[in-house]
Amino acid sequence: MQTPPGTPIIQVEGLRVAFFSREGVVKAVNGITFSLRENSILAMVGESGSGKTVTALSILGLVPYPGRIMEGRVLFNGVDLVTMHPEALRRVRGKEIGMVFQDPMSSLNPSIAIGIQVEEVLLAHTDATRQEARIWAQELLTEMGLPDSSRLLKQYPFQLSGGMRQRVMLSIAMALRPKVLIADEPTSNLDTTLQAAILSQLRKLKQEHGTAILLITHDMGVVAQMADQVAVMYAGSIVEHAATANIFQRPAHPYTWGLLQSIPRLDDASRKLRPMGGRPPDLINLPDECPFLPRCFKASTLCRASPRPALRPLQEGHVVACFNEIKHE
Numbered sequence: 375m376q377t378p379p380g381t382p383i384i385q386v387e388g389l390r391v392a393f394f395s396r397e398g399v400v401k402a403v404n405g406i407t408f409s410l411r412e413n414s415i416l417a418m419v420g421e422s423g424s425g426k427t428v429t430a431l432s433i434l435g436l437v438p439y440p441g442r443i444m445e446g447r448v449l450f451n452g453v454d455l456v457t458m459h460p461e462a463l464r465r466v467r468g469k470e471i472g473m474v475f476q477d478p479m480s481s482l483n484p485s486i487a488i489g490i491q492v493e494e495v496l497l498a499h500t501d502a503t504r505q506e507a508r509i510w511a512q513e514l515l516t517e518m519g520l521p522d523s524s525r526l527l528k529q530y531p532f533q534l535s536g537g538m539r540q541r542v543m544l545s546i547a548m549a550l551r552p553k554v555l556i557a558d559e560p561t562s563n564l565d566t567t568l569q570a571a572i573l574s575q576l577r578k579l580k581q582e583h584g585t586a587i588l589l590i591t592h593d594m595g596v597v598a599q600m601a602d603q604v605a606v607m608y609a610g611s612i613v614e615h616a617a618t619a620n621i622f623q624r625p626a627h628p629y630t631w632g633l634l635q636s637i638p639r640l641d642d643a644s645r646k647l648r649p650m651g652g653r654p655p656d657l658i659n660l661p662d663e664c665p666f667l668p669r670c671f672k673a674s675t676l677c678r679a680s681p682r683p684a685l686r687p688l689q690e691g692h693v694v695a696c697f698n699e700i701k702h703e
């Protein structure tokens with residue numbers, strides 16, 4: 375049975391991240407606030423470059439140079455990860471917060487056998503012996519639907535297909551039944567069968583262990599299947615956040631509406647994929663007004679004359695950053 379989403383386990387508050395590049399200060403994340411709740415999946419969607427990956431990396435304390443967290447807190451069980459000692463943060467990462475990224479080739483060590491890499495995680499965070507870790511690793515890989523796990527343990531990342539590598543990464547991420555899982559486009563580049571298998575593993579993790587999952591994806595089909603809540607990102611800000619059904623049935627921000635229009639629909643073959651016109655703003659020279667204004671079909675004189683709108687509540691659990699939101703009956 376489905377239990378309702380629980381208490382917030384990660385609270386991101388007023389997060390700002392900038393990259394100090396040669397060309398200027400790239401304002402990648404501009405003051406976002408959201409929570410991940412136990413036993414709940416939050417999908418984060420938005421065009422490429424909207425700040426989704428940087429947000430994920432911020433939670434994990436992995437923002438790369440020349441990026442910096444300028445402001446904000448990331449509370450994990452009430453403790454701020456942003457100011458936590460790097461050593462303590464490393465212990466949280468991998469044990470209590472698992473992660474899986476789009477390209478597992480970059481997260482797996484190419485010169486170390488798969489078995490050793492899975493075992494390392496178990497040895498680092500538990501008091502298992504090497505032999506116990508080996509058996510455990512084999513079980514984890516089998517559970518992830520990887521066949522012939524004893525052979526797999528001896529193989530190297532390059533010997534596996536992309537889908538197998540992704541499942542190895544998931545095995546590692548889920549090995550210690552983390553309370554939180556950050557999954558950044560975990561099924562892009564995979565065929566639909568593999569995608570379905572991995573998504574069902576994520577759902578299982580949520581249902582059986584109450585894991586809070588941040589699922590970053592550009593696939594609205596995945597969102598519809600998986601997410602309890604959706605946060606829509608645009609130019610480093612959350613522009614709408616609501617329960618999944620509300621996002622699909624009552625999208626309030628014109629950008630959210632546009633995202634939904636751009637999905638091809640199986641029930642209407644004549645309806646072509648309609649990519650949204652225009653481009654997101656330059657993050658080095660962000661305008662003071664609403665960053666979506668130049669692309670917006672609802673733009674008004676109020677929008678042009680005002681600083682960018684803040685998120686405000688429409689109804690229970692549904693917030694939008696727009697002066698002229700779309701109204702539904």
Ligand SMILES: Nc1ncnc2c1ncn2[C@@H]1O[C@H](COP(=O)(O)OP(=O)(O)O)[C@@H](O)[C@H]1O
Binds near residue numbers: 402421425438
């Ligand atoms: N290493 C970097 N140096 C400079 N800018 C970066 C770097 N990484 C990311 N950015 C900037 O941060 C923005 C957000 O990136 P990202 O979070 O990866 O977007 P998304 O995951 O939504 O596609 C990008 O538009 C880019 O301008």
Ligand SMILES: [Mg+2]
Binds near residue numbers: 427428558
């Ligand atoms: Mg990304």
